[in-house]
Amino acid sequence: MVPPFRPEPGLVLAWRASPGGTAQRQILITITLSPTEIARLTRTRHTMPTMSHGSIAAKSSTAHPKHSLGSQARVLLLSVFGPYAQDDAYGSRLINPMELYHNQVTRVQHAFSLRTFNRSWGLMLIQANLKADCTLLDFPSEERFLEEIRSHSYDIVGVSSIQTNLFKARRMCKMIRKHLPQATILVGGHIANLPDLKRYCDCDHIVKGDGVRWMREYLGEDPDGPIRHPQVPGNIGSRIMGVTLRDHPGDKCATVIPAVGCPMGCNFCSTSAMFGGKGKSIEFYRTGYDLFEIMCQLESNLAVQAFFVMDENFLINRKRALGLLELMEAHHKAWSLYLFSSADVLRQYSMDQLVALGVSWVWLGLEGKNSRYKKLAGIDTIQFVRELQEHGIRVLGSTIIGLEEHTPENIDEAIEHAVRHDTEFHQFMLYTPIPGTALFAEHEARGTMRPLTEYSIADIHGQKEFNYRHPHFKNGEETEFLLRAFQRDFDVNGPSVVRIVRTTLRAWKRYKDHPNPRIRARFAYEASNLPRRYAGVLWATRARYRDDADRVRQITALLDELYEECGPISRRAAPIVGRRLYRALVREETRLRDGWSYEPPTFYETNFANGPAGSVRIRSADPPCVTRDTKSHDASAHVR
Ligand code: B12
Numbered sequence: 001m002v003p004p005f006r007p008e009p010g011l012v013l014a015w016r017a018s019p020g021g022t023a024q025r026q027i028l029i030t031i032t033l034s035p036t037e038i039a040r041l042t043r044t045r046h047t048m049p050t051m052s053h054g055s056i057a058a059k060s061s062t063a064h065p066k067h068s069l070g071s072q073a074r075v076l077l078l079s080v081f082g083p084y085a086q087d088d089a090y091g092s093r094l095i096n097p098m099e100l101y102h103n104q105v106t107r108v109q110h111a112f113s114l115r116t117f118n119r120s121w122g123l124m125l126i127q128a129n130l131k132a133d134c135t136l137l138d139f140p141s142e143e144r145f146l147e148e149i150r151s152h153s154y155d156i157v158g159v160s161s162i163q164t165n166l167f168k169a170r171r172m173c174k175m176i177r178k179h180l181p182q183a184t185i186l187v188g189g190h191i192a193n194l195p196d197l198k199r200y201c202d203c204d205h206i207v208k209g210d211g212v213r214w215m216r217e218y219l220g221e222d223p224d225g226p227i228r229h230p231q232v233p234g235n236i237g238s239r240i241m242g243v244t245l246r247d248h249p250g251d252k253c254a255t256v257i258p259a260v261g262c263p264m265g266c267n268f269c270s271t272s273a274m275f276g277g278k279g280k281s282i283e284f285y286r287t288g289y290d291l292f293e294i295m296c297q298l299e300s301n302l303a304v305q306a307f308f309v310m311d312e313n314f315l316i317n318r319k320r321a322l323g324l325l326e327l328m329e330a331h332h333k334a335w336s337l338y339l340f341s342s343a344d345v346l347r348q349y350s351m352d353q354l355v356a357l358g359v360s361w362v363w364l365g366l367e368g369k370n371s372r373y374k375k376l377a378g379i380d381t382i383q384f385v386r387e388l389q390e391h392g393i394r395v396l397g398s399t400i401i402g403l404e405e406h407t408p409e410n411i412d413e414a415i416e417h418a419v420r421h422d423t424e425f426h427q428f429m430l431y432t433p434i435p436g437t438a439l440f441a442e443h444e445a446r447g448t449m450r451p452l453t454e455y456s457i458a459d460i461h462g463q464k465e466f467n468y469r470h471p472h473f474k475n476g477e478e479t480e481f482l483l484r485a486f487q488r489d490f491d492v493n494g495p496s497v498v499r500i501v502r503t504t505l506r507a508w509k510r511y512k513d514h515p516n517p518r519i520r521a522r523f524a525y526e527a528s529n530l531p532r533r534y535a536g537v538l539w540a541t542r543a544r545y546r547d548d549a550d551r552v553r554q555i556t557a558l559l560d561e562l563y564e565e566c567g568p569i570s571r572r573a574a575p576i577v578g579r580r581l582y583r584a585l586v587r588e589e590t591r592l593r594d595g596w597s598y599e600p601p602t603f604y605e606t607n608f609a610n611g612p613a614g615s616v617r618i619r620s621a622d623p624p625c626v627t628r629d630t631k632s633h634d635a636s637a638h639v640r
Pocket residue numbers: 079084096097098099100101103104118119120121122123125126157158159160161162163164165186187188189190191193207209210211212214215257260269270271310312434460461462463
């Protein structure tokens with residue numbers, strides 16, 4: 001049972017018709033204020049009283065608010081407080097953990113689910129690019145957050161949140177006001193697109209779009225200065241089958257953030273909407289050379305040769321991608337890249353180019369059979385996924401449940417279509433109009449949004465229910481359809497880890513004798529787990545599925561293929577590693593059955609020396625020392 005959100009005194013949440021009497025709706029909050037509260041809310045805090053809201057990067061800097069202390073201001077940046085994987089009154093939900101895969105990809109795979117955390121990269125990027133002293137408290141508990149604002153003095157406190165975590169952001173603002181009444185409060189991240197956010201959160205500025213530029217302007221620093229890059233491992237504390245992955249090729253990688261936003265502008269996409277929508281994106285690193293410089297530093301400082309490229313559609317800037325490839329070739333970099341991409345953009349590259357660029361994972365929007373997205377037009381995605389896999393490119397397919405044409409009668413067909421892709425990972429998400437997107441505006445205009453009183457915003461994370469009236473799904477049946485999709489994919493295609501071993505093995509067989517030593521080296525690195533660890537994975541998984549004849553047959557065939565390729569060493573290793581893994585797997589299953597969940601550790605970091613006790617000073621990767629223009633710009637020129 002999810003405990004209901006208990007509104008604090010004076011807070012009323014309701015939808016009502018806008019004054020014009022149209023179908024437009026707005027969120028109405030009535031807040032009863034004491035005279036001191038009114039005085040506090042209306043007071044100017046070190047800021048020019050020009051704008052109540054932040055600006056997207058493209059707005060004129062003359063209207064930009066400034067902090068009176070400039071770079072002398074002390075800044076604290078915060079992510080919303082945990083714990084996350086539990087049902088509570090502040091909007092945490094057990095089914096919405098702070099984990100990418102277990103949240104929305106492998107959530108029904110039990111102990112086979114990949115458990116891992118990612119840092120709050122947006123906050124890290126901001127911190128690395130301010131001259132002002134800036135402290136970051138990432139994933140605090142509520143107590144730790146309170147301790148920080150009670151025991152330290154800050155001039156600016158910035159909270160990053162997504163819309164789902166509104167109640168936490170609201171509580172944090174309230175607490176900051178109470179304990180640091182002189183501080184300016186900023187709220188940024190995807191929550192900024194929520195209409196009337198200021199009515200919920202007692203903050204001074206809502207920052208929409210890129211926070212680096214906004215903060216630099218706010219502090220009187222150079223908004224066009226070069227972008228330093230945080231040095232951050234892509235994944236933290238990864239576990240699978242009950243085992244923690246340490247130095248595991250395939251997990252050990254650095255995050256690199258070339259850009260934010262996506263010029264494709266799909267109607268439901270809040271990331272695209274956040275950074276300007278169709279035709280727009282914000283590039284931090286415009287050329288292959290800029291990116292290469294950063295990646296070289298991350299490579300040596302973090303000892304990685306794989307990169308999680310945090311860019312919604314990295315390959316869309318072809319010149320930059322091919323520029324990077326040229327430098328990788330010239331400098332013999334056998335890097336692996338984990339990318340997000342749309343199918344049409346991927347298709348603009350030859351397989352040779354993708355392989356040479358080290359593309360070894362791609363997060364691919366499959367959306368739905370016959371969905372009308374331009375990025376999928378004329379592409380047989382099942383065939384395309386197969387082709388990518390044959391070249392060692394593992395695919396995380398992303399399918400939408402609840403497209404307008406989906407009905408209770410045809411949903412199984414839609415699910416079967418998704419499952420037939422047999423991708424290594426498959427994300428299923430509910431079609432959800434998020435404020436700020438074209439889809440939301442459409443539903444608003446049609447009057448099909450559900451009243452806020454009917455649901456909690458904390459449940460609008462794409463894995464539970466709709467926030468609008470679907471034309472065909474009634475009475476919350478989407479919850480079961482979504483779960484059915486995950487379960488079907490798991491039942492038919494089995495644990496993702498086996499699919500990953502399959503594609504890694506086939507790619508190794510195909511590329512181990514490639515004439516280019518750089519390409520051979522990359523495949524060798526990715527295949528280095530095969531003889532022992534992956535042999536053990538298959539052995540243990542087969543043991544776990546011993547009562548399922550089909551699965552046993554399938555895994556045995558793959559294991560035989562692996563033995564043939566890797567020789568006697570793998571035959572000897574499989575049962576030894578496998579038995580150990582099997583025991584860990586069963587232990588993990590018991591733990592999970594008993595209600596075990598995972599939480600990310602807290603990080604406390606400063607961008608200056610001699611920070612408070614317990615804090616760690618960050619280091620960042622520096623770009624080539626030229627002034628960069630990171631303004632929002634028309635990126636459509638890159639799309640052929
Ligand atoms: C990494 C990630 C995660 C990580 C979270 C890591 C973390 N520490 O928070 C994981 C995998 C755990 C995750 C989970 C979820 N996520 Co998520 N996630 C992302 C992802 C892919 C990347 C975010 C990122 O780092 N981008 C790169 C950085 C540089 O950009 P940024 O974060 O936007 O930050 C910039 C600005 O926003 C701004 N900014 C950000 N914070 C602040 C704060 C201040 C003070 C200021 C001034 C500026 C500022 O400045 C930054 C630099 O320009 C985005 C999609 C995307 N591409 O952005 C989705 C996204 C943010 N997630 C989203 C959602 C919905 C979720 C989930 C609910 C699950 C789901 N259904 O997808 C859960 C929630 C988990 C929870 N309990 O809170 C949505 C948010 C929708 C919305 N409008 O609110 C997004 C946009 C994906 C999408 N399109 O649906 N997520």
